[in-house]
Amino acid sequence: MADDIIRAGVIGDPIKHSRSPIIHGYWLRQLSIAGRYDTIHVPAGTAPAFFSSMIESGLAGCNVTVPHKEAALAVMDELTDTARSIGAVNTVWAEGGKLIGDNTDSYGYAANLDQRAPGWDRGGKATVIGAGGAARAIVYALLERGFDRVAIVNRTLGRAEQLANHFGPRISAHPFDALSAEMNDATLVVNTTTLGMEGKDSYTFDLSSVPEDALVSDIVYTPLVTPLLAAAKERGLRTADGLGMLLHQAVPGFERWFGARPKVSGELRALVLATM
Template sequence: MPSQGKTRAACLIGWPAAHSRSPLIHHYWLRTLGIEGGYVIEAVPPEDFKDFLFRLSLRGFVGANVTRPHKEHALALSAPDERARAVGAANTLWFADGELRSTNTDVEGFINNLDACAPGWDKTDDALVLGAGGAARAVVFGLIERGIARVHLVNRTIDRARARQQLADRVPGRRMHTCAVQGGKRAGLLVNTTSLGQHGQPPLEIDIGLLPEGAVVSDIVYVPLVTPLLAAATARGLRTADGLGMLLHQAVRGFELWFGQRPQVTAELRAIVEADLTKT
């Protein structure tokens, strides 16, 4: 591993990865905290990922973020913590005691963003999660870890039924259930983990009126910042949490692991990333 006397650097590994805002986030924290360090994008095709990871420290990196399509492969090539194993994917890597370790910070990114945007959201007993992919696994794990009594999972297509059932089978204590959207009428939290509503994708068609008064609506999509789902929730007077907040909060722990200081998600940082998103 690079010695403590050298400039510390981390990277984002993906294929493709040029669209990522992670360098913008980490460079902001390095600058404001006065840390000499770096963060770069490494576009690595799947066939080269294993070799790149095995040579990570030789390339001068103290750790990395991992994005599509490498998250599951990163899990298998590292020593994952409980969160990464439960989610089935790793998005943050670092070295400890000569070992490459991994976690999944999407879990805390989602939960910490909800805490910031909608304090008290976790008083509900029921949450409704749309989708059954990797993001859904991180969200479900976070909800159960927080103590939500029942998580209801809804899938948009029949061909993903197996995926959602596999996710349900992994949840301890039978606290997760698969259901139709109407089954979430008691849900105090609605979370969209699908790509519906994202630029270039069809809109998410769901009746916000099914939710009880005082419910919270979260969407992990951040392009656009205000998805049709969040706009409908706001129009009804419900509190919301957007995908940009999750993106910012999920980056915190990795930065702390690599550079030794815990950064803050500030209004200034959010404004910087928001301005960059308008260039998309």
């Protein structure tokens, strides 16, 4: 392979169904950049071995997905403040012989809402459903964007409490049966759980307590209209789906590896939608 081709990819296990190659491939073509972006199957438990030879193998960097996001954190030479605070790495690049780990999920969540729901970050209270890894990135974004309070509602209360302790006094933790009560003064409601995702548990959300000017968002994008978003639309609330976060979180990595800042366009969205 010619040395002048910049190479990057996404590591995970499983990895076949990743849509990242479609996104980066589109930008490479659109910007006429001599580059490649491939899926790389890295079995669970072997991320440290992969990273120890990543620079030698000629990769400019990679995205990191399930189950390696936490393992990657431990083997980076340097971390951005965002990756350290979220506790997971999803984007890696090589710089001066060192591996730098970042997390662009919080950026992706916020950038998508900036594009599709301007004014979403007017402060007030956000109600976050879930307390897993995805929730950590979302809570980070909400605090960065100035929400005054964030209520985390989760099936396992202890995980919500852990997240609240990690992020400090603006965060509170609640059991799942407090969801309706915690949504009644929200300016933003976001689902970060797998509830409603194809192949996962379903759920019927009761949004009758949600203020009529609230924004309701989901980070699940299969299906595009999740049970939460369907309930929000039924009530006439403003909604934002999860596909945009996937597209926007890819932007910073592409810019690092390939040296040009790509745009999230309607054409890209349609291209990825056509694969779903």
